[in-house]
Amino acid sequence: MSFGSAYxxxxxxxxxxxxxxxxxxxxxxxxxxxxxxxxxxxxxxAFMKERLVDxxxxxxxxxxxxxxxxxxxxxxxxxxxxxxxxxxxxAFEPLKDKYKALRDCISLLSxxxxxxxxxxxxxxxxxxxxxxxxxxxxxxxxEIEAASVKGKRRIPMAEFIKGIAETALEANELAVxxxxxxxxxxxxxxxxxxxxxxxxxxxxxxALCANPTKPENRTVRFAYGAIAPTPARVHEVEDLFKxxxxxxxxxxxxxxxxRKSTEPMxxxxxxxxxxxxxxxxxxxxxxxxxxxx
Amino acid sequence: MKMxxxxxxxxxxxxxxxxIKDNELLLDVIRDKAGVKSVKAGCWRxxxxxxTVLFDGxxxxxxxxxxxEADGRDITTAEGLAPEGQxxxxxxxxxxxxxxxxxxxxxSFVLTAHYLLSVNPNPTESEIREYLSGHxxxxxxxxxxxxxxxxxxxxxxxxxxxxxxxTRR
Numbered sequence: 001m002s003f004g005s006a007y008x009x010x011x012x013x014x015x016x017x018x019x020x021x022x023x024x025x026x027x028x029x030x031x032x033x034x035x036x037x038x039x040x041x042x043x044x045x046a047f048m049k050e051r052l053v054d055x056x057x058x059x060x061x062x063x064x065x066x067x068x069x070x071x072x073x074x075x076x077x078x079x080x081x082x083x084x085x086x087x088x089x090x091a092f093e094p095l096k097d098k099y100k101a102l103r104d105c106i107s108l109l110s111x112x113x114x115x116x117x118x119x120x121x122x123x124x125x126x127x128x129x130x131x132x133x134x135x136x137x138x139x140x141x142x143e144i145e146a147a148s149v150k151g152k153r154r155i156p157m158a159e160f161i162k163g164i165a166e167t168a169l170e171a172n173e174l175a176v177x178x179x180x181x182x183x184x185x186x187x188x189x190x191x192x193x194x195x196x197x198x199x200x201x202x203x204x205x206x207a208l209c210a211n212p213t214k215p216e217n218r219t220v221r222f223a224y225g226a227i228a229p230t231p232a233r234v235h236e237v238e239d240l241f242k243x244x245x246x247x248x249x250x251x252x253x254x255x256x257x258x259r260k261s262t263e264p265m266x267x268x269x270x271x272x273x274x275x276x277x278x279x280x281x282x283x284x285x286x287x288x289x290x291x292x293x
Numbered sequence: 294m295k296m297x298x299x300x301x302x303x304x305x306x307x308x309x310x311x312x313i314k315d316n317e318l319l320l321d322v323i324r325d326k327a328g329v330k331s332v333k334a335g336c337w338r339x340x341x342x343x344x345t346v347l348f349d350g351x352x353x354x355x356x357x358x359x360x361x362e363a364d365g366r367d368i369t370t371a372e373g374l375a376p377e378g379q380x381x382x383x384x385x386x387x388x389x390x391x392x393x394x395x396x397x398x399x400x401s402f403v404l405t406a407h408y409l410l411s412v413n414p415n416p417t418e419s420e421i422r423e424y425l426s427g428h429x430x431x432x433x434x435x436x437x438x439x440x441x442x443x444x445x446x447x448x449x450x451x452x453x454x455x456x457x458x459x460t461r462r
Contacts, residue, residue, distance in 0.1 A: 012315075116352060
């Protein structure tokens with residue numbers, strides 16, 4: 001059926017399906033770079049078909065109970081296990097309001113059938129510029145929990161993606177959970193993206209705002225992705241919005257700050273100038289919606 | 294390195310034992326080893342949706358699933374929606390609305406529509422469009438397919454109401 005074409009088959013590998021986290025970490029410690037972790041497999045199998053990735057071992061982590069966690073601890077934040085699927089997240093009540101930027105982001109990803117298998121952790125660990133997941137995680141101050149035979153550590157989302165397809169994970173580390181911090185009370189958040197002719201973003205952004213009408217208590221957070229090799233939070237705009245100036249003036253200034261903070265890239269999806277322009281357009285839209293101007 | 298193994302897989306309520314290699318795709322095994330041909334190969338990269346099967350009841354694209362993952366699992370394809378020689382409600386409505394032209398994508402749309410109506414018995418047109426967004430029909434019979442799904446939902450809901458009223462009496 002596959003006509004012997006490389007693009008339609010997978011390279012040889014051995015499939016492993018450990019039942020416990022300890023067993024997985026030992027396997028990963030033993031095989032390191034020769035092993036690839038698989039949850040939904042959406043990205044991994046596609047890259048393997050194109051021979052961009054050619055692991056000797058594929059470790060399926062779906063049988064490990066503790067990675068299926070998904071729980072909201074109120075003020076303490078939200079925990080998303082590595083194997084939680086996009087559809088499980090879409091159906092999860094706390095995401096609907098409190099973590100709306102993340103929900104909006106997921107609802108625009110791929111399609112409802114693929115979301116039965118794709119995971120947010122897989123999206124984050126792919127670390128490709130056009131992947132949307134990391135951007136909303138930045139405005140919720142997320143941390144990625146990594147585990148290895150030596151123990152566990154938490155890596156802030158802002159330090160997790162090092163470059164294109166490059167993360168802060170060591171070869172023997174497994175990303176086990178995403179921890180989101182609870183956003184400020186009564187805050188609203190949103191996610192916007194502009195795509196090329198495919199589902200892939202050429203610009204995406206996530207923003208959050210609490211107390212839009214009281215400058216002294218106003219909290220604004222802003223992050224963008226897809227425009228450069230790594231996503232980024234723009235902290236400069238956050239102080240700017242504490243000032244008492246009229247909101248339209250602050251928005252103008254903030255959009256200028258956002259534009260200056262980026263170094264947009266040119267790739268097959270879009271040119272740098274176009275990305276920069278679209279970031280400006282989406283930023284205006286996002287700030288106006290959240291600050292009600 | 295041992296790279297072949299046998300898996301037990303239930304396809305359309307029939308238990309099968311199949312010899313597979315670790316690097317085989319569920320799509321190829323269902324078609325070539327189990328001989329179930331309603332599952333079509335279109336793009337092999339999760340974009341066209343024609344290889345959709347119900348995996349433990351939920352739709353997945355079998356070109357992005359390893360055959361070994363289906364060990365001990367339950368797979369349903371369009372052939373399994375109704376007994377041999379009969380049509381399921383959604384299949385009947387696809388026929389009535391002539392919701393196909395060449396028919397290549399039809400089994401996948403039928404399966405996904407069947408699943409959608411099982412979790413959302415009363416979908417709006419936009420919900421149907423959203424749910425089918427991962428499927429491509431090159432003949433472009435989307436309009437007829439959406440009509441068929443809406444009509445099927447309407448009739449199933451009417452039938453349910455009639456049954457409920459009869460029981461109440």
